[in-house]
Amino acid sequence: VKFKGFLTTTCAIVFGALVLAGTLFGHNADGTLSLLGELQQLILNVAVILAGFAVLVGILNLLLVHLKKVRLKQKGAGYSIILIVTLVATFLLGLLAHYIPMAASLFSDTFQFIQLPVEKSLMALLAVTLAYASMRLLRRNLSLVSVIFLVTALLIMAGMAPWPFLGDEPFLSGVIRPWMTRIPVVAGARGILLGVALGTLTTGLRILFGSDRPYGGKDG
């Protein structure tokens, strides 16, 4: 177990350092890829292939989770049966699509007429959820920041679409909304993104130090 931990940590540090070096010194003066750049590309390509295999493992895990639900007759087991049947059917259609044109058409129809409408419905549900959450915000957390958040959201929404019976409100759509989206919103967003970038930098460094080991190297 200790050797496994040592091996995974060493791999993570070495490959992390190589990818970082490739990012910093990946190009020669004439714009072509340097040796470090080529090495970085190679490592990233291998990572993409591994990620592809990880999807297969993940889907197998999804299947196991739902088979367990059906076996133990847990709540929602009926939905799990539907998931398993559709998963197997889509997988088979995907395999057959390379050989049978009708299967290829069915395969693309599955996404166009089932997956997309279901995701669009969830998006519509999201709009209602957000409207409801905004209404509850003041009740749950009455503070100056919450009031500013809601007033800003309302002003930007009011400036985005024409008002019923009134049409465009030029002061909101031409002055307030552009000013808000150009100055305070951009300033706030940049501040937050700078903080996120600094956090990402220190997280990356902890992994390069071998201090954070989210890859099974903990016992080493």
Add this chain to the structure above:
Amino acid sequence: VTGILQGLVGLGIILLVAAIMVGMAALQRKSPASFRMIPAFTRLRSAAGRIVEGGTRLHVSLGHGMLTSPQSGASLAGLTLLGRLAELTSAGDQPPIATSGDAALAILSQDALQAGSQASVPGKYDPTTGRLTGLTPFSYAAGALPAILDENVSTNVLIGNFGPEVALLAEAAERKNSLSVAASDNITAQAVLFASAPEPLIGEELFAAGAYIEAGPLHAASLRVQDILRWLIIIITLVGALLKMGGFL
């Protein structure tokens, strides 16, 4: 030549940050720093204790940030928090569960859960507790909903890269009267979580999780380094603005 110069500047910044971090970690061991109180982490720590006592379950949702993308930072911060929370709650009757929208992240979450369970009861680990629930943002959210609603979850931690679909998860947690601590690196998701989650974490607070749940001295050192760098950026921005106003730039 410009590219190499930029690379050297980048390397210099990284080495400087690394040196400050190591120095701060050594300082942290001698005199531990105290950080401002973030209510979400205080509630999360007490919730972890209640999970063990109450026989309920912890759910950590890690989002769908791919590890080969720039969003991996948020996912890795989520994995660190998952590992620590798994250790804290593994003595309970019901093991914690982790849901994610990226396959590699799901595999790593299984590793974190396994390490957490081995810390208390070796051999107790259940591989179905680390799950891939969907590969698109909405299918991921739809797949994670049953975990929140049907699996006796009392605390939800939504941490990682999400889009607006995270509101569906926060809303489900609210309906079950369970605590939800939520953080994302995505600006849209942060706005959505501010409205829908009772304990949202804003901006870099996402990366502070490790320091607040005592995941190690380097986490606390990271926070101090982030503060130093933030002040440096503020000074550079102000000096730059003044120079621009004075016509020197």
